[in-house]
Amino acid sequence: MANKSFYHFLGCIIPHRYPSVEKAVKLVFNDLGMGLLDMDGATCCPAPGVFGSFDRVTWATIAARNLTIAEAGGHPITTGCNGCFASLWDANHELKHDDELRDAVNENLAVVDREFKGTIEVWHYVDALVEIAGLSKIREKVIRPFTGVRMALHPGCHWMRPKNIKQKDDSERPHIFRELCETSGATYVPYKDELICCGAGGAVRTADVKIALEFTMQKFDSLNAAGGADMMITPCPFCELQLDMGQVEIQKYFEKEYTLDILHVVELLALAFGHEPDEFGLATHLQYMQRKTAPAWEKLGIKMEES
Amino acid sequence: MSCLITKSSIEFAYITYSRNRILRPFGNGFKDEIQAHLRSRCIILTSAEDKTAIDIDTPDDSFVQMIKKTGGPNIQNCYQCGTCSGSCPAGARTNYLVRGIIRKALLGLKEQCISAPELWYCTTCYTCTDRCPQDVKPTDVIKAIRNIAVAEGYMLEPHQKTALKVLEAGHAVPLDKESWENLREKVGLERVPPNASRYSEAIEEIKKIAKKTGFDKLIEEKKQKEE
Ligand code: SF4
Ligand code: SF4
Numbered sequence: 001m002a003n004k005s006f007y008h009f010l011g012c013i014i015p016h017r018y019p020s021v022e023k024a025v026k027l028v029f030n031d032l033g034m035g036l037l038d039m040d041g042a043t044c045c046p047a048p049g050v051f052g053s054f055d056r057v058t059w060a061t062i063a064a065r066n067l068t069i070a071e072a073g074g075h076p077i078t079t080g081c082n083g084c085f086a087s088l089w090d091a092n093h094e095l096k097h098d099d100e101l102r103d104a105v106n107e108n109l110a111v112v113d114r115e116f117k118g119t120i121e122v123w124h125y126v127d128a129l130v131e132i133a134g135l136s137k138i139r140e141k142v143i144r145p146f147t148g149v150r151m152a153l154h155p156g157c158h159w160m161r162p163k164n165i166k167q168k169d170d171s172e173r174p175h176i177f178r179e180l181c182e183t184s185g186a187t188y189v190p191y192k193d194e195l196i197c198c199g200a201g202g203a204v205r206t207a208d209v210k211i212a213l214e215f216t217m218q219k220f221d222s223l224n225a226a227g228g229a230d231m232m233i234t235p236c237p238f239c240e241l242q243l244d245m246g247q248v249e250i251q252k253y254f255e256k257e258y259t260l261d262i263l264h265v266v267e268l269l270a271l272a273f274g275h276e277p278d279e280f281g282l283a284t285h286l287q288y289m290q291r292k293t294a295p296a297w298e299k300l301g302i303k304m305e306e307s
Numbered sequence: 308m309s310c311l312i313t314k315s316s317i318e319f320a321y322i323t324y325s326r327n328r329i330l331r332p333f334g335n336g337f338k339d340e341i342q343a344h345l346r347s348r349c350i351i352l353t354s355a356e357d358k359t360a361i362d363i364d365t366p367d368d369s370f371v372q373m374i375k376k377t378g379g380p381n382i383q384n385c386y387q388c389g390t391c392s393g394s395c396p397a398g399a400r401t402n403y404l405v406r407g408i409i410r411k412a413l414l415g416l417k418e419q420c421i422s423a424p425e426l427w428y429c430t431t432c433y434t435c436t437d438r439c440p441q442d443v444k445p446t447d448v449i450k451a452i453r454n455i456a457v458a459e460g461y462m463l464e465p466h467q468k469t470a471l472k473v474l475e476a477g478h479a480v481p482l483d484k485e486s487w488e489n490l491r492e493k494v495g496l497e498r499v500p501p502n503a504s505r506y507s508e509a510i511e512e513i514k515k516i517a518k519k520t521g522f523d524k525l526i527e528e529k530k531q532k533e534e
Contacts, residue, residue, distance in 0.1 A: 010500055010501075010502050011502075012478040012479050012480035012481070013480055015482070015491070015496075015500035015502060015504070016478065016480050016481065016482045016487055016500075016504070017480060017487065017490075019490055019491040019493075019494045019496050020494050022494075022496060022500070023494045023495055023496055038501040039501070039502070040501050040505075040506060041501075041502070041503065041506040041508060041509040041512075042501075042502050042503070042509070043473070043477040043478065043502065043503040043509050043510070043512075043513055044473045044477060044478045044479045044480075044503070046473050046479065047469065047473070047479040048431070049430075049431060050466050050469045050470055050479065051470065051473070052431070052450055053427075053431075053450055053453035053454065053457070053466075054453070054454065054457045054462070054466070054470060054522070054525070055454060055457065055458075055520065055522055055525065056377065056378050056450070056451075056454055057520055058516070058517065058520040058522040061516050061520060062473075062513060062516060065512060065513075065516065086431075108516055108519050108520055109516070111515050111516065111518075111519045112512040112515050112516060157430075157431070157432040157433055157434075158431075158433070161432070161433035161434070161436065161437055162433045162436045162437055162444070162446070163437050164437075164442075171433075171434075171437045172437070195434075196396045196432070196434075197396055197430045197432035197434075199396075199430060200430070201430040201431050201432060202427075202429050202430035202431035202432070203427065203466055203469075204397070204427070204428060204429070204430045206463075206465045206466055206469050207427045207428075207463050207465060207466065208427075208428070211397075211400065211401060211428060212430075214400050215396055215400075215430070218396075279495070280494055280495070281490075281493055281494030281495070284490055284493055284494055289490075
């Protein structure tokens with residue numbers, strides 16, 4: 001399965017707010033011999049919370065337009081965002097199984113000379129890494145293991161739920177994401193609220209950021225009650241934004257201070273594969289930019305030349 | 308979002324609060340604390356004391372049929388076990404009660420369902436969907452009710468703005484400042500990514516699609532209503 005290529009669906013948050021993830025995934029996929037092709041003219045997935053809640057057919061049509069770009073090139077799509085995955089994977093699945101929706105969508109797509117054919121698959125980075133590259137190959141590439149670093153996880157919702165449709169992992173006791181993160185050599189720290197939502201989804205962050213941040217605080221408090229961790233890993237940039245920049249917002253709205261380094265799983269792997277943080281700009285996370293701080297290098301076990 | 312806090316809702320909130328969090332001893336300052344807590348978080352609560360109960364004689368099932376068509380086909384499977392609400396992280400901190408909304412829908416209380424501000428507190432985490440013993444797919448039911456709410460003009464302004472951004476820039480979170488381009492350059496990427504931020508043709512296609520589905524009007528109409 002070597003040299004498999006994917007259309008790289010960027011979405012909005014990765015290229016426009018957390019570009020370090022875009023750079024990190026390029027390094028990691030390249031190291032593993034997997035290709036990432038530009039998906040010229042792809043738009044918003046579109047945001048499943050807002051568009052899915054507003055009008056299902058418009059949501060499915062815009063998602064299908066993105067799918068047709070990949071269909072034309074004949075490669076599967078990969079995305080590193082749970083939200084984009086929720087739109088593209090779910091729309092692809094629904095359009096393949098619901099003829100009525102498919103007809104409605106294709107009628108809409110005709111105005112831009114496109115047609116959904118249902119010929120490609122959509123992969124989350126996590127699935128591409130686990131199923132195509134494989135954990136053993138990933139372990140071989142790890143030259144800077146995170147030995148002794150305590151790692152909490154936030155798998156997020158949409159890459160594994162709804163479980164009966166996604167048929168991937170047991171959403172009550174998931175293991176795939178943990179096993180991928182554990183290849184880095186870090187020590188997994190469980191906490192009670194690991195599996196609850198970060199609070200950002202479903203258009204809630206947009207509607208009422210304070211309520212969204214309450215979810216986030218619940219997660220951090222639960223982690224602290226379990227003894228805390230040195231970093232938290234997530235497979236989603238929207239969760240990353242909520243957990244990372246959310247710390248700044250929590251301080252503003254609730255006067256509670258949390259400082260925890262939040263990494264996307266491809267950032268974790270890029271570091272584990274020996275790339276320097278500056279190669280993909282780990283320090284550009286919005287938490288650090290706004291607080292004028294830097295990652296806790298020592299806790300992460302990373303030696304920086306200039307401090 | 309507006310705040311609506313009444314005396315009886317404070318009592319109710321106390322119960323909810325003490326159930327969800329560590330029980331604290333009663334004290335004179337406690338109610339004040341709750342009140343302040345609620346104000347600070349804009350939680351909207353109601354109880355039968357504030358609002359007269361609705362008499363339900365013969366349920367009108369047209370709303371249920373509408374939901375079934377709009378993406379919640381299994382709503383009638385619900386036997387009100389409450390697993391969904393018991394699993395719901397949004398319900399743990401707001402008055403959003405997914406089981407209650409489903410029951411209201413089954414009783415044909417359309418207006419109550421679509422006008423409820425708490426309808427928008429579901430984060431679509433799908434925990435209820437994964438746990439519902441009757442395969443109701445409550446998340447999809449809520450999304451279907453939201454679709455109907457929007458079609459009837461109930462839409463929050465921030466959501467409308469996000470939707471507009473997709474029609475204008477091709478992205479809900481656009482590359483709308485030079486500082487974002489600088490951030491990209493800093494990590495060693497091209498300043499503008501190869502998505503709709505680079506290709507204006509893509510935005511044109513989105514506009515055409517929105518026109519065809521009537522989505523542009525859906526958002527415009529709301530704009531006029533607000534004026
Ligand atoms: S879990 Fe399912 S059956 Fe039980 S109340 Fe919720 S929707 Fe109804
Ligand atoms: S999907 Fe919505 S209703 Fe269901 S548990 Fe999550 S927040 Fe609650």
